[in-house]
Amino acid sequence: MILEMNNISKRFGSNEVLKDISFNVDKGEVVSIIGPSGSGKSTLLRCATFLETIDGGEIVYMGKRAAHTDASGNAVYVDHKELRQFRSYCGLVFQQFNLFPHYSILKNLIDAPMHVQGRSKVEAEATAMDLLGKMGIADKADAYPYQLSGGQQQRVAIARALAMKPEILFFDEPTSALDPELTGEVLKVIRRLADEHMTMVVVTHEMPFAKAVSNRVLFMDGGVVVEQGDPISVFENPQEERTKQFLRVFER
Amino acid sequence: MTLSTMLSTMSAGMLRSFAVFTLTLLGSLPLGMVVALLKKSRFGLVRAIINVYISVIRGTPLMLQLLVWYFGPFYLLGINIGDWRFPALILGFVLNYAAYFAEIYRGGIESIPVGQYEAAEVLGYSRTQTFMRIILPQVVKRIMPSVTNEVITLVKDTSLAFTLAYQEVFSLAKQISASQTSFMPFLIAGVFYFVANYVVEFAMSRIEKALDYYK
Numbered sequence: 001m002i003l004e005m006n007n008i009s010k011r012f013g014s015n016e017v018l019k020d021i022s023f024n025v026d027k028g029e030v031v032s033i034i035g036p037s038g039s040g041k042s043t044l045l046r047c048a049t050f051l052e053t054i055d056g057g058e059i060v061y062m063g064k065r066a067a068h069t070d071a072s073g074n075a076v077y078v079d080h081k082e083l084r085q086f087r088s089y090c091g092l093v094f095q096q097f098n099l100f101p102h103y104s105i106l107k108n109l110i111d112a113p114m115h116v117q118g119r120s121k122v123e124a125e126a127t128a129m130d131l132l133g134k135m136g137i138a139d140k141a142d143a144y145p146y147q148l149s150g151g152q153q154q155r156v157a158i159a160r161a162l163a164m165k166p167e168i169l170f171f172d173e174p175t176s177a178l179d180p181e182l183t184g185e186v187l188k189v190i191r192r193l194a195d196e197h198m199t200m201v202v203v204t205h206e207m208p209f210a211k212a213v214s215n216r217v218l219f220m221d222g223g224v225v226v227e228q229g230d231p232i233s234v235f236e237n238p239q240e241e242r243t244k245q246f247l248r249v250f251e252r
Numbered sequence: 253m254t255l256s257t258m259l260s261t262m263s264a265g266m267l268r269s270f271a272v273f274t275l276t277l278l279g280s281l282p283l284g285m286v287v288a289l290l291k292k293s294r295f296g297l298v299r300a301i302i303n304v305y306i307s308v309i310r311g312t313p314l315m316l317q318l319l320v321w322y323f324g325p326f327y328l329l330g331i332n333i334g335d336w337r338f339p340a341l342i343l344g345f346v347l348n349y350a351a352y353f354a355e356i357y358r359g360g361i362e363s364i365p366v367g368q369y370e371a372a373e374v375l376g377y378s379r380t381q382t383f384m385r386i387i388l389p390q391v392v393k394r395i396m397p398s399v400t401n402e403v404i405t406l407v408k409d410t411s412l413a414f415t416l417a418y419q420e421v422f423s424l425a426k427q428i429s430a431s432q433t434s435f436m437p438f439l440i441a442g443v444f445y446f447v448a449n450y451v452v453e454f455a456m457s458r459i460e461k462a463l464d465y466y467k
């Protein structure tokens with residue numbers, strides 16, 4: 001098991017955003033998370049990647065506990081140094097790319113491996129060029145983010161996350177900020193990673209894509225996992241009324 | 253008095269103005285960053301002190317502040333420091349400009365999208381690394397126009413050093429003009445300020461161009 005999230009709860013003020021959510025990701029698994037906006041999908045990814053702290057529950061990576069609820073009911077995390085180790089297990093691709101605009105594409109890919117992980121420049125560059133090649137943008141190594149299309153920028157963002165050699169990669173609506181004609185090139189890259197058995201969790205509204213690439217689909221609504229299962233059963237034969245309603249919107 | 257003696261007398265004043273200008277920048281540019289970061293401190297007391305400092309500095313004339321720094325130790329605290337004129341002058345200028353630069357830095361830091369911090373955090377950068385490698389370089393680019401404005405204001409503000417009887421170029425011009433009944437010293441001073449600002453604008457535009465490689 002790469003990731004186990006057990007009984008996760010998260011509040012913003014009085015707004016209970018995640019309500020006792022549990023979910024696991026196995027090595028090599030591709031999990032899609034679907035659900036209406038505001039259902040807590042981003043928050044779940046942000047808790048898994050330590051951008052948000054949970055209020056209760058347990059986060060376990062590779063069998064090691066990063067956070068748990070203590071006897072008095074408070075969520076406690078491992079200390080700063082250990083948390084860095086846990087951070088290195090996971091990568092996150094944002095809806096808005098969030099590339100570093102002042103760095104060239106190559107520098108975007110080698111800076112963290114060199115200055116966070118202490119890899120040599122030669123090694124970091126070799127990894128980076130290899131990844132850019134896979135993403136089909138090796139010729140953009142010396143360009144700056146503003147010179148690239150949205151689809152190219154998102155592929156760079158995926159490469160930047162992969163350059164850290166994470167155990168698991170999270171995507172938060174990776175194509176939602178893109179023009180429709182550019183979503184295909186990004187989805188193709190993710191599909192390729194799935195073929196290579198990269199462990200991934202993808203929040204998406206691209207239903208055909210979710211159906212095609214995932215081993216498992218989670219439908220979230222109102223801070224709970226309403227239904228989950230293999231893509232065929234969730235998409236073709238949903239059990240819950242809320243799932244049916246949600247999927248109907250995407251049919252035509 | 254010939255034009256050349258006038259010029260050579262006044263060049264001493266130009267050097268003194270230049271000294272105030274340089275020392276003020278050397279002190280206030282980094283101090284402003286410290287102030288800007290302290291303003292985001294975890295400790296409420298620190299933030300409160302910084303807020304009072306910034307609003308007092310911005311709410312009172314620089315001339316008055318210079319007088320307070322010079323006379324304050326004696327009248328307010330009863331201490332006699334001796335020849336404290338020049339240090340008081342530089343202290344007054346540095347603390348004044350640091351407050352303005354701090355506000356510019358703060359605005360620049362706050363204008364960086366939160367996604368930059370989050371991307372850095374997920375990649376495992378420490379807080380210091382995030383600031384030094386990711387945030388600060390982008391802030392520098394964004395604040396260049398405001399910094400240029402402030403530096404140009406400083407060139408002209410150096411004339412306020414006369415408040416503490418510091419013989420910078422403008423007070424010399426007034427003296428020589430009075431004793432020689434000539435308008436020439438003012439023209440010379442005017443040209444001096446203008447040229448100085450021209451150099452500032454040129455230098456700053458070069459820096460802005462150098463930062464133009466990204467958007």
Ligand SMILES: Nc1ncnc2c1ncn2[C@@H]1O[C@H](COP(=O)(O)OP(=O)(O)O)[C@@H](O)[C@H]1O
Pocket residue numbers: 012015017035036037038039040041042043044
């Ligand atoms: N930083 C935040 N502060 C307060 N409320 C938040 C914050 N982030 C998200 N929320 C709230 O949490 C709920 C779930 O948001 P989110 O996880 O972004 O949903 P989704 O990604 O499924 O659209 C929403 O009601 C949203 O308003």
Ligand SMILES: [Mg+2]
Pocket residue numbers: 041042043172173
């Ligand atoms: Mg979201």
